[in-house]
Amino acid sequence: MTGSLQTPPEITGADFAAISALLHERTGIRLVPGKETLVMGRLSKRLRQLGLRGYDEYVRLLRTPGGHELGQAIDLLTTNETSFFREPQHFEYLRDTIVPEHRPGRMFRLWSAASSSGEEAYTAAMVLLEKPPAGGFEILGTDVSTRIVAGARRGLYPLESAARIPMELLRKYWLKGRDEYAGLMAAGATLRERVSFQHANLLDDLRDLGLFDVILLRNVMIYFDPPTKAALVRRLQQMLYPEGHLIVSLSETLNGIPARLRMIRPSIYRLPAGSRD
Structure with missing residues (x-):
């Protein structure tokens, strides 16, 4: 089975902290501990698409100077819950x-x-x-x-x-x-x-x-x-x-x-x- 079809492993505390820090730096949004499941739920498919074996590889990709993946991660991680005539x-x-x-x-x-x-x-x-x-x-x-x-x-x-x-x-x-x-x-x-x-x-x-x-x-x-x-x-x-x-x-x-x-x-x-x- 190729790496692109495998489910990525659980996210480590260090990788979660790195993704949270990058998101906060770019958007101001802070992912607090306890949101690991949310992050994995929104990023695991992306890791499979890229053929990455773990979140450590994804963090390295996010940190690549001049890369565009951080924008993709922001799209996936930002919450977009709304409705017509809310409040x-x-x-x-x-x-x-x-x-x-x-x-x-x-x-x-x-x-x-x-x-x-x-x-x-x-x-x-x-x-x-x-x-x-x-x-x-x-x-x-x-x-x-x-x-x-x-x-x-x-x-x-x-x-x-x-x-x-x-x-x-x-x-x-x-x-x-x-x-x-x-x-x-x-x-x-x-x-x-x-x-x-x-x-x-x-x-x-x-x-x-x-x-x-x-x-x-x-x-x-x-x-x-x-x-x-x-x-x-x-x-x-x-x-x-x-x-x-x-x-x-x-x-x-x-x-x-x-x-x-x-x-x-x-x-x-x-x-x-x-x-x-």
Whole structure:
């Protein structure tokens, strides 16, 4: 039997620590001890594809200068669990409070900063299309995984994922797949023209993306250590318009993180006028 068909052995503590360190260095995500089974579950197939006999060989490949395998590993290891209208309180606040306060004169900009497979960005687009801000709007979704970004751009999802989308919005903005797309739904042109996706690493300086009225950073910081969280919040608050909002998940908080942002309600923060560096 060839090496490429064999199941790789159990990951050692040293190899797990090395993979965790590389992932943290590149993405800020920290894999803590106890996640060894997750790592093996997501990487074992890749090792077989490459014909590698163990994780020690894979670590050497990840460390190869100029290599592309680390990007592949990030795609496989980053968590991409999301859904349409997840934590709906945030979208209600966007519709009922943030949008009515937006002043005419410039485009309203929303950033789904860890957009995963795109459900969050498309949800925001549906909400804003139903109640457009003065001056129009645009939505940007970014993610560290190039594979996931490519999927978000396609805008294809299993029909079961529509469970939380109100029926009137589903009929208005989504297309039901036929033939080879049976069992799928596709984002319609009205959604696609409002949402764009691109690959981006939240550890990088992303100020070239411009300023935003709303940054959604939900279910991201739970994977970061305190120094990484503080540095990320410091960078993102520089990318908000005065009186712009940063929204984290209901299970997250900025408590203990130095910031000029002020909590409006749990998980929703606002940059006071005149406070941006």
